Amino acid sequence: MILGVAKPAEFLTDQGIVFNVGDRLEIEPLTGDCQELWSGIGEIINQPKQVIQLILQWTGGQPFLTQSVWGRFWITHN
Numbered sequence: 001m002i003l004g005v006a007k008p009a010e011f012l013t014d015q016g017i018v019f020n021v022g023d024r025l026e027i028e029p030l031t032g033d034c035q036e037l038w039s040g041i042g043e044i045i046n047q048p049k050q051v052i053q054l055i056l057q058w059t060g061g062q063p064f065l066t067q068s069v070w071g072r073f074w075i076t077h078n
Contacts, residue, residue, distance in 0.1 A: 027063050029060060029061030029062055029063070030056055030061040030062075030063060030066055031056075031061055033049055033052060033053065034052050034056070037052055038052070044074075044077045044078055045077065051073075055069050055070065055073070
């Protein structure tokens with residue numbers, strides 16, 4: 001994952017390379033109870049569903065922010 005802002009020209013110095021070969025990927029906000037996360041998070045807390053819902057509510061389901069919060073949560077509680 002690359003974070004930050006850069007122009008395609010800053011990555012490509014050879015003008016013979018076509019940059020627009022990919023497809024746009026739209027990531028929607030995370031919703032639901034994210035049941036797939038329960039087993040992993042259940043190893044460190046007793047109420048994974050409630051914690052997941054609180055984090056999703058706090059982040060609005062925004063994927064990058066949610067991932068960042070989970071990373072901090074994991075480091076703090078592990």
